[in-house]
Amino acid sequence: MDSKYNFLTAALVLLLAFAAEPTLAESRWGAKYFPNVELTSHTGEKLRFFDDLIKDKVVVINFIYTTCPDVCPMETAQLTRVQRILGDRLGHDVFFYSITIDPDHDTPEVLKDYRDRFGAKWTFLTGDEQDIISLRRKLGLYIEDIGGGENNHNVNMIMGNQKTGRWMKRSPFENPYVMADQIGNWLHGWKMPQELKDYASVPELRNMSAGEKLFRTRCTSCHTIDGTSDSEIGPDLLGVTRRRDRTWLINWMRAPDEMLANQDSIAIEMYNRFNQIPMPNMDLSQVDVKDLINYMQAETDRVLGDDATATAGNLSAAAPDEDVVATMNAWVREALPGAPVNAGYMTLINLGREDLKLESVDAENFGKVEIHNMATVDGMMKMQRVAELTIPASGKVSLKPGGMHLMLMQPEQELASGDQVRMKLNFSSGRSQTLTLSVRDQ
Numbered sequence: 001m002d003s004k005y006n007f008l009t010a011a012l013v014l015l016l017a018f019a020a021e022p023t024l025a026e027s028r029w030g031a032k033y034f035p036n037v038e039l040t041s042h043t044g045e046k047l048r049f050f051d052d053l054i055k056d057k058v059v060v061i062n063f064i065y066t067t068c069p070d071v072c073p074m075e076t077a078q079l080t081r082v083q084r085i086l087g088d089r090l091g092h093d094v095f096f097y098s099i100t101i102d103p104d105h106d107t108p109e110v111l112k113d114y115r116d117r118f119g120a121k122w123t124f125l126t127g128d129e130q131d132i133i134s135l136r137r138k139l140g141l142y143i144e145d146i147g148g149g150e151n152n153h154n155v156n157m158i159m160g161n162q163k164t165g166r167w168m169k170r171s172p173f174e175n176p177y178v179m180a181d182q183i184g185n186w187l188h189g190w191k192m193p194q195e196l197k198d199y200a201s202v203p204e205l206r207n208m209s210a211g212e213k214l215f216r217t218r219c220t221s222c223h224t225i226d227g228t229s230d231s232e233i234g235p236d237l238l239g240v241t242r243r244r245d246r247t248w249l250i251n252w253m254r255a256p257d258e259m260l261a262n263q264d265s266i267a268i269e270m271y272n273r274f275n276q277i278p279m280p281n282m283d284l285s286q287v288d289v290k291d292l293i294n295y296m297q298a299e300t301d302r303v304l305g306d307d308a309t310a311t312a313g314n315l316s317a318a319a320p321d322e323d324v325v326a327t328m329n330a331w332v333r334e335a336l337p338g339a340p341v342n343a344g345y346m347t348l349i350n351l352g353r354e355d356l357k358l359e360s361v362d363a364e365n366f367g368k369v370e371i372h373n374m375a376t377v378d379g380m381m382k383m384q385r386v387a388e389l390t391i392p393a394s395g396k397v398s399l400k401p402g403g404m405h406l407m408l409m410q411p412e413q414e415l416a417s418g419d420q421v422r423m424k425l426n427f428s429s430g431r432s433q434t435l436t437l438s439v440r441d442q
């Protein structure tokens with residue numbers, strides 16, 4: 001056994017320390033670990049899970065059932081976006097598999113029909129129910145909490161490289177560019193150099209600025225830049241180019257460790273506020289830092305508007321006397337043609353001194369709107385209806401991908417990116433507020 005192998009094994013055991021019963025480390029992710037069960041594809045082909053599907057491959061595996069009304073279609077739609085970004089690498093050096101957990105209903109014919117409806121090009125599989133349960137168990141999808149907190153709950157999907165033994169759980173709500181990058185470059189990076197040329201030549205990626213690309217690959221594991229969430233490892237970076245001095249930002253990004261060591265007061269305050277997790281020094285060049293600042297600036301202008309005096313939180317508070325809540329970053333996810341539901345997201349900010357209760361929502365062009373939360377039931381991500389939503393006094397509630405959302409049901413027409421949806425939020429006080437959301441694809 002060479003030392004590299006041992007190192008990998010050790011890293012894996014650490015990563016998965018919560019995830020598996022004691023097994024011989026060497027066989028954990030090899031042929032002996034995965035049941036080599038027989039599955040049947042949507043074309044009726046018989047395939048062995050280990051030998052035919054994952055051996056020596058980079059794969060994404062998710063579990064679905066075709067009658068699932070909401071989460072599965074959203075997940076499938078998300079994967080089709082990743083498919084579009086990966087282009088013809090899918091099926092050549094990256095493989096997706098969607099395995100049904102309802103084999104009684106989901107015959108190969110039913111799966112084929114489902115696959116066609118979504119324009120999916122990957123393999124859908126059915127098989128013996130007990131075999132599929134054991135696969136899910138082995139892949140760790142039964143484990144509700146592998147110790148990483150909230151982020152690990154919302155997972156039906158796993159991606160990995162069988163040969164190197166590197167496996168990760170993934171949220172289906174993750175940005176498709178980040179997923180494509182992780183699958184296409186990061187997982188492959190263990191055995192071959194980055195294929196950035198290839199990747200950049202995919203049409204959808206050509207428009208991405210250098211700064212955006214850097215941001216998506218180097219920063220999104222710890223930061224968001226959408227104004228919705230401070231609950232990640234680090235702060236949300238929307239507006240950071242407005243709240244910090246330019247020189248400070250440059251110094252920070254080049255050497256956050258030194259700023260902290262030099263007792264910079266902003267650095268110390270942030271370090272304490274973010275659970276004493278230091279931002280790593282990433283050895284960024286001057287050019288990288290400039291590109292990143294340009295990207296964060298552009299993103300801030302795009303979302304908050306060009307107005308230099310605009311600050312986070314005042315977006316639709318233009319008439320604060322009349323509005324019940326301030327709203328930020330409200331949008332509707334573009335659904336695939338024929339999808340039975342859309343999701344709407346927004347951050348609701350209560351600037352008042354009393355709690356507010358959102359009781360119901362009406363949306364133009366949708367028959368019904370429900371407030372939904374996400375929960376993991378039997379290892380599958382499920383949505384649950386929430387009767388009313390409380391926005392605490394001087395507090396905020398974020399509806400965002402992977403978490404709480406407005407489920408827009410019974411669509412009367414298809415909506416594409418750029419379209420608008422008018423909504424009315426009805427509060428328990430009897431007051432209501434209208435707002436307009438635009439449709440985007442992510």
Ligand SMILES: [Cu+2]
Nearest residue numbers: 070372383407
């Ligand atoms: Cu929902």
